[in-house]
Amino acid sequence: MTNRPPSEPESSQKTALGFDEFIAILVAFATIGAILFWSLSRRDSSWNLNGLLSPSPTPSRSVQPNQVLPFPTPKVEPNAAPNNLLPSSPPEAVVEPKAPAFPSSSGAVLPSAQVIPTQYPQPQTPVSSSTGLESSIITSSALPLVTPAKQKSIIPPPIAFNDVPDNFWGRRFIDVLSSRGILKGFPDYSFRPNQPVNRAEFATILQKAFNQEPSKSAIAFQDVPAKFWANSAIDQAISAGFLKGYPKKTFKPQQNITRVQVLVALVSGLNLKKPTSQNQILSVYKDAKNIPSYATSKIAAATANGLVVNYPNSQILAPNKAATRAEVAAMIHQALVKRGKLARISSQNIVRRPSPSQASGSMSPKLSPTPKQNLKSSTQG
Template structure:
């Protein structure tokens, strides 16, 4: 009895062969491994560049993952929904060995500079007081008023600069009619009043009473001060003679005595500058030489003519008192051709 050969179409409906079963198993295992790895790496940003290159022997193609663009309203921490994978038995996975020539690509994170801490701008609190600052007061500069504009002292008057300096400091004053009367002689009482304003020394307690000075006399305080400070002296008969016109030589003797100026050793040599030196009284030779050596003598019109016994005018007294204040350092010197320079 002869057997009928098998129908070729029936062989296609038979059970899978061993090779086909192994191929299907490997395919499912690979798909499951890829899905497992993908879900475990979802927090790293779906970076597929770190996947190792598969062996050239692998023949199963893996479909590329669908890139999902999150919108502004979606939650970035939520994995987009997808169809659940089929349940597959976990096979034993064998890591394919990479090819000897392949070098894995190392991806380094982009360095991010640390953000600088925000600067806090502090506003001063109204309750916090500023530190105390020590301020050194600057030296107060004295303000000198302008000189008195006397109507009888023109700018080209020989003693105008001396008069202006003293009048601006109120050392000398004029008359109610705004005149100074520079050529008018000066009395002893008037000279005492000028000395009081110029040197302003403290009044001593031991005042000398003169028979010709009443207590209510207008120049009595100035006379007492001039006597006690050594500028002036009275006469042996206990008189002062306040209305006597003072000569030029007595003005210089008074200034040298009050300033305690030292007399030069050779008075004759010092006084040789004057043409009329022989007219100087004996009691005044040393004092006049001291006045000449200290540039106190001012002569007009001829600097070499002293005229010691001539009555001193108000202009001449102003010039000599000015030079005495220059000698004490209270005033700056003035250049004038009428100031007598002692011979060297």
């Protein structure tokens, strides 16, 4: 017998798949497709593989066994700020913060957000967070900056004095000064507008009205005790040039101050210039002859600058009459208007500087009989 080489095995014929095998393969593909569809259709599937690979203080989310990540987690730059997303915001909305995110005091690190390109953007709804980090900017447009306006000074309402009616002639002057604390009333909520003012009280009003600086060298008046209640006000009124003492180092703090002394003090303290036409200005007063000679130029300056307030007749100055609290309030108010501290008040009791025609008309009857005598009297007044 001859040894023959082994014959090659005949190829088996291809057998067709059976029905059971076809059903099994179909079920396997359907299961895989369902798992893929379910994983891609989830609204919040922000998986973080970095959190699984590296240790982190924040606990990572639990991964379901059947979850499949179709795409790897995007690489996070080391210096990039964390993308702070609200819990209900879509994972595919990548937020580019305009301002650097500030770390919280607890040191917690937010997990990085995944990007799934197949998701459609969903409307964002703000959700309150306890950590304070999730309230950062979630849109690319920056909010406009609002500069706070300068706070305005609030002036309290005036004091409702029970003895100052609404139709009182000096009500508006008193209201303005009382609302600013320059004038105060008495414990029974009265103002006593017709009560005289002494020199010590007037010095105190000047101190509050003009914010005078403390006196560097005080004068030791013989009639002012060392612990007198108005010592500082008297010293400041004298140092500012409003008031002066009397001979023999006396001040007479309890003496009532007259209307002419109030006007002279205000003109001296404001350093108002002497007007050129004194006689013409003083001709507006019917009792100009009663003005003391030392005060004629001061009263003319007070009239020219609108400091004089007369009631009930604006043409009657009554210079030697004791000044009342209401009259002092009105004249102090006009002095503050002159200095630019208060707004003007329209009142018929404020004396206006007479025009040249009015002055000539009022002086013509006096000059007709005896010009020399009238000239002499006008010079003294």
